[in-house]
Structure formats: C-alpha cells, structure tokens
Amino acid sequence: MVRQPAINAQNRAPLSIERIIEAALQIVDGQGLGRLTMRRLGDALEVEAMAIYHHLPRGKEQLLDGLVAHVAIAPAETRGAAGWREALRDWARGYRARLLDHAGVLPLLVTRRNPAALATTTASLQEVLRLGAIPEAAAAVAAHTLLGYVIGHAALEARGTPDGAGETVDWDARFNGGLDLVLAAINP
Amino acid sequence: MVRQPAINAQNRAPLSIERIIEAALQIVDGQGLGRLTMRRLGDALEVEAMAIYHHLPRGKEQLLDGLVAHVAIAPAETRGAAGWREALRDWARGYRARLLDHAGVLPLLVTRRNPAALATTTASLQEVLRLGAIPEAAAAVAAHTLLGYVIGHAALEARGTPDGAGETVDWDARFNGGLDLVLAAINP
DNA sequence: ACCTGAACACCGTTCAAGT
DNA sequence: ACCTGAACACCGTTCAAGT
Numbered sequence: 001m002v003r004q005p006a007i008n009a010q011n012r013a014p015l016s017i018e019r020i021i022e023a024a025l026q027i028v029d030g031q032g033l034g035r036l037t038m039r040r041l042g043d044a045l046e047v048e049a050m051a052i053y054h055h056l057p058r059g060k061e062q063l064l065d066g067l068v069a070h071v072a073i074a075p076a077e078t079r080g081a082a083g084w085r086e087a088l089r090d091w092a093r094g095y096r097a098r099l100l101d102h103a104g105v106l107p108l109l110v111t112r113r114n115p116a117a118l119a120t121t122t123a124s125l126q127e128v129l130r131l132g133a134i135p136e137a138a139a140a141v142a143a144h145t146l147l148g149y150v151i152g153h154a155a156l157e158a159r160g161t162p163d164g165a166g167e168t169v170d171w172d173a174r175f176n177g178g179l180d181l182v183l184a185a186i187n188p
Numbered sequence: 189m190v191r192q193p194a195i196n197a198q199n200r201a202p203l204s205i206e207r208i209i210e211a212a213l214q215i216v217d218g219q220g221l222g223r224l225t226m227r228r229l230g231d232a233l234e235v236e237a238m239a240i241y242h243h244l245p246r247g248k249e250q251l252l253d254g255l256v257a258h259v260a261i262a263p264a265e266t267r268g269a270a271g272w273r274e275a276l277r278d279w280a281r282g283y284r285a286r287l288l289d290h291a292g293v294l295p296l297l298v299t300r301r302n303p304a305a306l307a308t309t310t311a312s313l314q315e316v317l318r319l320g321a322i323p324e325a326a327a328a329v330a331a332h333t334l335l336g337y338v339i340g341h342a343a344l345e346a347r348g349t350p351d352g353a354g355e356t357v358d359w360d361a362r363f364n365g366g367l368d369l370v371l372a373a374i375n376p
Numbered sequence: 377a378c379c380t381g382a383a384c385a386c387c388g389t390t391c392a393a394g395t
Numbered sequence: 396a397c398c399t400g401a402a403c404a405c406c407g408t409t410c411a412a413g414t
Contacts, residue, residue, distance in 0.1 A: 014397080038388060051398050053389075060388065107295040110343040118349045140357075144344060145337065145366035152340025155298040156332060161306045169328075178333035185369035202378080226407060239379050241408075248407065 015047060017055055021066045028067065028104035038063075065114040071102050072117040074124035077131070084132030085183055088125070092150050092179055095121075099151070103158040109151065122147060133188045142186045149182050203235060205243055209254045216255065216292035226251075253302040259290050260305040262312035265319070272320030273371055276313070280338050280367050283309075287339070291346040297339065310335060321376045330374045337370050 013019070023044045027036050038060060042049035056062040075091035078084050099106060109118070122143050129139035157171050201207070211232045215224050226248060230237035244250040263279035266272050287294060297306070310331050317327035345359050 037386090039386090048399055050389080050391095050400085054397060107299045110298045110347070111295045112347055115347055115349060118344065118347065122344075122349060141362055141365035141369070144341060144349075144362055145369055148340030148344055148366065149333065149337045149370075150340065151343060152336030152338065153332060155339060155343075156306065156310075156336055159298070159300055159303055159306065161303060161310060161332075174329055174332055177329035178336065181329070181333050181373035182337075182370065185373040225405090227405090236380055238381085238408080238410095242378060 015055055033104045064108050067105050068108050068114040069117045071098050071105050074121055075128050078128055084128055095150055096154050099154040106158055146182055203243055212251055221292045252296050255293050256296050256302040257305050259286050259293050260309055262309055263316050266316055272316050275316055283338050284342050287342040294346055334370055
C-alpha cells in the first residue's frame, strides 16, 4: 500500500505560491492593502513570516506582482469582424467586475508593478480590434482608450466619487453608459 | 526701527503646511512615493520629524491628502455651448500633464484618499457640459467617462505599458487620439 | 506656540541554524 | 528542501519636556 502524501507533523498542507497569493488576496480584500504584511500573511498561513521567502525569493515585491497578475484577464478571441464590439463589451464588464471585487489591488495596477500583466491585456485588445477590421494605428489608440477608461472608471467607483450634486450614483448604469460612448466611437 | 521678522536662532524659515507639502512633493517626484517618510521629510525641512505633527495633526494621512489636493485641477468655465468641447480638451491635456509631472501621486489618487478633490473635479466637468447644452443625465455619464479616461490613460502612460508588438509608443499622439474619440462621442 | 528626545509597537529582510 | 529564531535597520506615532 502506497504511503499517503501525508499531512506533515504539524498537520497542515505545505506552502505553495498559489496558497500564498490566495491568502494575501483574502487579507487585501478583507482588511485593505495597508494591512498586508509578511508577518500577518505568515499568521494566516500558520507559518513564520520568513518561510514565505523560500517560495517568493523577491519577497513582498514578488507577492504584489502576483496579486496584480491574478486580477488581470484578457478578452476572448473573436473570429472576424462579426461580434468584436460585443466581445469587447463583455470583456470590459468582466474586467471591471474583477477590479471592483479586488479593489484593494487597484493601486498596485496603477503603480509600476508588473507591467507584463497590462501589456498582455493591451496586446489582446489590439488583436481583437485588428481581427475586427480596425486599421493598425486606430486599433492601438482604441485599445489604450478602452483599457484606460475601464481602469480609470473602476478607480472612480472604488473611491465612491460622488456626483457634484451629492446624489447617489447608479454606477452600473454609468459604467455601461460610458462604455457605450467609447465603443461607439471606435469605427473601421 | 522695526524689528525684522527675524530668521530665528537656527537661521531657517518657520515651518508651514505649504513648505511641508512642497518638500514632500519634491521627495515623491525625485525618489518615489515609497521613500516619503516622516523622518526623511523632517530631514529635508531641517527639522525633527515630530515637528511636522504640529502642523499636520492627522499625520501622514493628512500629508498624503495634501499631495492629492495639490495635483487636482478643475476645468475653466465656459459661457454657453460655444467652446465647451475645446474647454474640456484643454482641461484634459492640462490634467494629464500634471498627473505625469507628479506620477508618484497617481496611486494616491486611485486610493480612497481625499475624495473631495475628485468630487470637485467631477462637479466642474458636469457644469461645463450642462452649460454646453448637454442634458443632465448625459452630462453625468460624460463627466465620469472623461475623467476616467484621463486618469486611466495617465496611469497606463506612467507605467510605460508597451504595445503588443513591443514597439515604442507616441504617448502624446495616443492620448490625444483617445481624447478625440471620447469627446466626439459626447453630443447634445 | 513651536520644536525636541526618548520611547513604543510595529515593519521588511538577512542569515545562521535546525529538521 | 523547507522552515524557524534572533537580529538589524528601519517605520509612524505618542508623550513629556524644553524654549
């Protein structure tokens, strides 16, 4: 009979990058970015803080990069010019939802951390637009416009920036309204 | 003969909120947000760090609020429907320039800090649009769309997010291109 | 009123040591 | 290989004390 992988002496699963990122995200979502410390993260994982460095040699920097990569999602590919506008609309809504679910990560996305995550997203957006028969140069502008709008609007929402009049805002409607404006402005 | 206000014993100007914010901004611009500490700020002002608390009782929180307020600017008012599009274009370019000049403050703008600063901006944008004969509801959407775009795009630029192809990007042209898209989509 | 000095409860990270 | 413990050089902030 084969030996079980065996819960170890302390009766807990071994550490892994996935478990670390997951626990970190839970702290950020629940308590805010400011309360994410290596010591607290260690506590959550029932481990000394220094054990984390064995899995993330670049330390907290690498941890934060991992959080950013975790929220980034790329648009689904579309065949040809048919439904590119709908595809981008779906992607934008999904990306916004993810950003708002993990609003604590937003400031990291805006900081210099992990440029690769956003570069991949931009490239995917551009590809969808190119397949949708948007000329190269226009596609580049449109990709950055759309990504900029989604990130910027999510930031405004996360802050709960009120209206001038002080009335409550229907953020869903406002986001979708702006999204329509931006998408309508993109034309082959 | 009247006594001079008199450089004091240590031969330095007295502390003031303005001087503190100014020195803080210089540290952020020159060395990054991460290196702005109360102790370093004290050094720059040739004062013990604890002296700062006498002028900013809420401490570092208040200091960061001050930095955000310092970069925020509102659009100039326009009389009637005549040149609202140009007014908004000018404002957007100016706001972007200011954000890029103080890119280190951008993550603070995106965090929950100092909601008042952005609320004022949104209200001003909405006012310009209303005077430009844009109906109330459409003006609200357009204001957030425009502000979201400017902040989001500035964030992308500050990170230097490259294109998919890895080529270099003409950020000025890209920003202005996207701005034209957004402004063209706003109609009475 | 304005600033200082010492102290407190934290940080991230290194490094030698344990198993 | 994986984790621990002690240590180092920092943080923000409080509080009593100086002038």
